[in-house]
Amino acid sequence: MGQINLNQVTKSFGDVQVIPPLDLQINEGEFVVFVGPSGCGKSTLLRLIAGLEDTTSGHINIDGKDATTLPPSKRGLAMVFQSYALYPHMSVRKNIAFPMRMAGLDEATQKAKIEAAAKALNLTDYLDRKPGQLSGGQRQRVAIGRAIVREPAAFLFDEPLSNLDAALRVGMRLEIMELHKKLETTMIYVTHDQVEAMTMADKIVVLQAGVIEQVGSPLELYHAPRNKFVAGFIGSPRMNLIEGPEAQKHGAATIGIRPEHLGVSKTAGLWQGKVGVAEHLGSDTFIHVHQTGLADMMTVRITGDIEARHGDTIYLTPDMDQLHRFDAAGLRIE
Amino acid sequence: MARAITTQKKVMWTTLAWCFGLLMFFPILWTFLTSFKTEATAIADPPVWFLFDWTTQNYADVQDRSNYPKALMNSIIIAVGSTFLGILIAVPAAWAMAFVPGKRTKDVLLWMLSTKMLPAVGVLYPIVLLAKWLGVMDSRILLVVVLMLINLPIIVWMLYTYFREIPGEILEAARMDGAGLRSEILYVLTPMAVPGIASTILLNIILAWNEAFWTILLTTVDAAPLTKFIASFSAPEGLFYAKLSAASMLAIAPILIMGWFSQKQLVRGLTFGAVK
Amino acid sequence: MATAHSKSAARLMIAPAVFVLLVWMLIPLCMTLYFSFADYRPMRGVFETWIGFENFIRFLTSSSFLSSLVTTLQMVGGILVITIAGGVLMALLLDQPMFGQGIVRILVIAPFFVMPTVSALVWKNMFFNVDNGLFSYLFQGLGFPPYDFLSQSPLLSIIVIVAWQWLPFATLILLTAVQSLDSEQLEAAEMDGAPALARFRFIILPHLSRAITVVILIQTIFLLSIFAEIFVTTNGAFGTRTLTYLVYQRVLESQNIGLGSAGGIVAVILANVIAIFLMRIVGKNLDN
Numbered sequence: 001m002g003q004i005n006l007n008q009v010t011k012s013f014g015d016v017q018v019i020p021p022l023d024l025q026i027n028e029g030e031f032v033v034f035v036g037p038s039g040c041g042k043s044t045l046l047r048l049i050a051g052l053e054d055t056t057s058g059h060i061n062i063d064g065k066d067a068t069t070l071p072p073s074k075r076g077l078a079m080v081f082q083s084y085a086l087y088p089h090m091s092v093r094k095n096i097a098f099p100m101r102m103a104g105l106d107e108a109t110q111k112a113k114i115e116a117a118a119k120a121l122n123l124t125d126y127l128d129r130k131p132g133q134l135s136g137g138q139r140q141r142v143a144i145g146r147a148i149v150r151e152p153a154a155f156l157f158d159e160p161l162s163n164l165d166a167a168l169r170v171g172m173r174l175e176i177m178e179l180h181k182k183l184e185t186t187m188i189y190v191t192h193d194q195v196e197a198m199t200m201a202d203k204i205v206v207l208q209a210g211v212i213e214q215v216g217s218p219l220e221l222y223h224a225p226r227n228k229f230v231a232g233f234i235g236s237p238r239m240n241l242i243e244g245p246e247a248q249k250h251g252a253a254t255i256g257i258r259p260e261h262l263g264v265s266k267t268a269g270l271w272q273g274k275v276g277v278a279e280h281l282g283s284d285t286f287i288h289v290h291q292t293g294l295a296d297m298m299t300v301r302i303t304g305d306i307e308a309r310h311g312d313t314i315y316l317t318p319d320m321d322q323l324h325r326f327d328a329a330g331l332r333i334e
Numbered sequence: 335m336a337r338a339i340t341t342q343k344k345v346m347w348t349t350l351a352w353c354f355g356l357l358m359f360f361p362i363l364w365t366f367l368t369s370f371k372t373e374a375t376a377i378a379d380p381p382v383w384f385l386f387d388w389t390t391q392n393y394a395d396v397q398d399r400s401n402y403p404k405a406l407m408n409s410i411i412i413a414v415g416s417t418f419l420g421i422l423i424a425v426p427a428a429w430a431m432a433f434v435p436g437k438r439t440k441d442v443l444l445w446m447l448s449t450k451m452l453p454a455v456g457v458l459y460p461i462v463l464l465a466k467w468l469g470v471m472d473s474r475i476l477l478v479v480v481l482m483l484i485n486l487p488i489i490v491w492m493l494y495t496y497f498r499e500i501p502g503e504i505l506e507a508a509r510m511d512g513a514g515l516r517s518e519i520l521y522v523l524t525p526m527a528v529p530g531i532a533s534t535i536l537l538n539i540i541l542a543w544n545e546a547f548w549t550i551l552l553t554t555v556d557a558a559p560l561t562k563f564i565a566s567f568s569a570p571e572g573l574f575y576a577k578l579s580a581a582s583m584l585a586i587a588p589i590l591i592m593g594w595f596s597q598k599q600l601v602r603g604l605t606f607g608a609v610k
Numbered sequence: 611m612a613t614a615h616s617k618s619a620a621r622l623m624i625a626p627a628v629f630v631l632l633v634w635m636l637i638p639l640c641m642t643l644y645f646s647f648a649d650y651r652p653m654r655g656v657f658e659t660w661i662g663f664e665n666f667i668r669f670l671t672s673s674s675f676l677s678s679l680v681t682t683l684q685m686v687g688g689i690l691v692i693t694i695a696g697g698v699l700m701a702l703l704l705d706q707p708m709f710g711q712g713i714v715r716i717l718v719i720a721p722f723f724v725m726p727t728v729s730a731l732v733w734k735n736m737f738f739n740v741d742n743g744l745f746s747y748l749f750q751g752l753g754f755p756p757y758d759f760l761s762q763s764p765l766l767s768i769i770v771i772v773a774w775q776w777l778p779f780a781t782l783i784l785l786t787a788v789q790s791l792d793s794e795q796l797e798a799a800e801m802d803g804a805p806a807l808a809r810f811r812f813i814i815l816p817h818l819s820r821a822i823t824v825v826i827l828i829q830t831i832f833l834l835s836i837f838a839e840i841f842v843t844t845n846g847a848f849g850t851r852t853l854t855y856l857v858y859q860r861v862l863e864s865q866n867i868g869l870g871s872a873g874g875i876v877a878v879i880l881a882n883v884i885a886i887f888l889m890r891i892v893g894k895n896l897d898n
Contacts, residue, residue, distance in 0.1 A: 344707050350703060352710070354703060354718070355713075355717035355718050358774070359718070361774065362724065364736060377742040379747065426626070427627035433616075434617055436617065436620070442624065446628075451882070453874070453878055454854075455858055455861070455873075456638075459862075459870060459871060483634040486627065544725045544726060546726040547837045550838060551858075564731060565727045575736060585725050585728055586723065586724050593722065597716075597719055600722075601782055601786045
């Protein structure tokens with residue numbers, strides 16, 4: 001259970017086509033992350049799968065059955081919303097029970113499932129509270145609990161962590177991943193944060209302007225980005241992209257080198273530049289280098305701490321094995 | 335405000351505000367006091383303030399006037415009836431406009447508002463004519479319908495602004511949780527909308543209760559509500575201040591109490607969401 | 611979130627409301643329009659279906675129309691000035707720190723909930739009455755001759771009555787607006803060295819301008835159709851006959867339906883001019 005196929009799916013709002021014909025296969029039990037800049041159509045795509053939006057054309061199959069025209073309630077999916085979308089007038093218990101009540105499950109089964117979900121999500125003490133009395137993380141867990149009891153074919157997450165503070169976000173990220181390992185149910189997760197995508201996904205779908213730029217495992221995307229957009233989007237700090245004569249030397253319109261693949265020296269190296277800002281993280285140091293003649297600014301990532309003062313001359317040498325080359329159309333050259 | 339406010343200043347503002355407040359309230363207070371006086375004390379020269387023999391005779395007298403209980407009943411039926419009829423028609427419309435907005439939703443809302451701005455005299459004669467033709471002149475049902483129609487735009491607007499505050503994601507969550515349209519409305523939307531609907535009902539009962547154009551012109555005896563009943567006191571026989579005051583207090587007291595509860599909604603309801 | 615299914619359901623749900631309002635607006639309005647071109651005086655048995663624009667010409671050129679227009683403008687203008695100026699001051703006053711704020715608020719708002727016929731009669735008999743009214747006692751006490759308000763300055767009297775009813779409305783809305791003003795703005799202005807009067811002039815008043823516009827427009831719509839207050843106090847005599855009242859008299863008292871209907875159409879057109887401005891503001895507010 002939990003196989004989803006999108007076949008030539010499109011979506012238009014009025015005259016504006018936000019998703020041009022798109023094919024995608026999501027396998028049973030996979031953790032798939034839709035990632036892309038805001039407005040790339042990733043949420044729309046999720047809502048098409050959920051049935052909250054009508055497809056303009058094309059077909060959506062869930063477990064081999066055509067679900068294109070099924071209402072959301074009949075698709076057997078569960079969704080966790082960005083705002084959690086808890087029912088404010090119901091207690092936590094009633095919130096979690098709601099999908100089962102809709103499915104007409106008997107009281108005893110409902111009770112057992114609520115207890116189990118509450119235990120798994122550390123909500124046992126809060127079952128009789130209203131959502132308004134809970135913290136952000138607790139609300140998030142109630143939303144997940146509500147999804148779990150439905151025993152859906154797939155879970156849909158729409159930027160579920162973006163309303164949480166940074167520390168909580170990391171914790172919840174782990175909880176969701178553990179949940180996936182335990183349930184082995186398909187999960188589709190939408191985020192604009194490429195770190196979330198890299199850490200959580202079995203399969204990442206990078207979207208831009210409604211078009212799938214690349215589908216692959218996190219490391220495939222990291223090591224072999226199919227085009228300049230994916231290259232720039234995946235990885236932090238961003239890949240340095242260099243155009244002009246330096247790129248032509250390598251037979252490309254653009255070459256890319258990740259900050260962690262640049263060697264640094266104060267005396268000699270391939271490229272020369274001046275230190276702008278150095279960010280000391282303790283474990284790493286990010287140095288922003290100006291006046292290289294290659295790009296407006298190059299970013300270098302060095303393990304450990306290194307002294308670098310504003311205005312110092314600095315030399316950079318790329319690890320040639322890790323150089324990415326792109327043609328004039330922005331596509332990868334192997 | 336993290337600034338210390340001197341007691342002296344606060345006392346000054348308090349005094350000033352209370353003076354103005356009492357000034358505004360004075361006509362009601364005076365009516366209240368007069369309603370407990372005898373007719374002679376009511377017009378005593380100089381006026382008597384608190385030190386008089388309080389009597390409830392006026393209230394008893396007003397109750398005895400054959401048409402008072404009937405007028406009260408008419409007022410209740412007309413105000414409550416027109417409001418609930420309006421709610422019945424407005425809830426689905428406001429729900430649809432708030433949650434399934436289309437290209438023309440805004441136009442429909444503004445058009446509804448424009449009907450509210452139609453001057454009543456512009457349609458006075460046709461309404462009288464139609465009422466006579468249908469044989470419903472001076473009937474409660476006529477006033478229930480007419481007052482429902484003049485207040486329907488306000489009801490739709492108020493409900494619309496309340497419904498729009500309910501996040502759409504919650505309704506989507508219900509759909510994802512397997513709720514059909516009926517369950518969605520019954521279990522999720524309605525409980526969340528009840529406070530808004532209650533405020534709307536309250537404000538519209540007030541407006542319908544106090545409506546004094548159609549209620550005066552479309553009734554004679556049978557369906558005459560309190561507005562018309564009170565207006566009859568402008569005739570010479572009504573120059574009994576104490577009785578007039580008692581009748582007035584009876585007519586305004588319930589609405590005054592309801593009004594105090596609905597101050598906040600008043601702003602929203604009568605400005606069509608333009609001021610919140 | 612809109613799907614095809616919910617769209618058609620939505621149309622079905624809006625339909626009843628649209629239908630009843632359409633019927634309510636169109637049928638009577640068309641009838642009025644029809645009568646306005648007819649010579650229709652049922653008391654005399656006259657009914658001629660088409661006399662062209664004669665009713666409009668007669669109505670618009672009659673001295674009673676012009677005087678009613680002036681009366682209407684004076685009445686509405688007078689009430690607006692009192693309620694807006696009073697409302698702003700009252701709103702600022704109620705926004706100050708004080709004891710028993712909630713109670714003062716209730717006292718101030720109360721008049722709005724008083725039935726129009728009640729307030730008109732109470733003012734007429736217990737305040738304005740020349741023999742027994744409170745104002746007469748007040749005048750006596752101050753050594754002035756007694757003054758018969760409703761016959762000597764009837765327009766002003768009605769303005770006072772209606773302003774008393776609507777001042778709470780203006781106060782309440784302006785108070786809501788005052789309270790929505792970010793106090794940091796005022797503190798910033800204070801840091802910039804603006805004295806209280808300048809803060810009022812440059813920060814508070816501009817902030818209130820939208821609310822004031824809304825109050826003006828909404829009150830105008832309601833005030834144009836003041837009826838009960840005139841009906842109960844002067845019955846349109848002594849120069850208190852507004853346009854609304856004039857049309858009412860033509861239609862129901864003298865039963866000249868054609869002429870009255872022409873007047874009704876004129877009133878509709880005048881009200882629409884104001885309505886357009888109000889709708890623009892409300893419409894803009896819908897977009898965000």
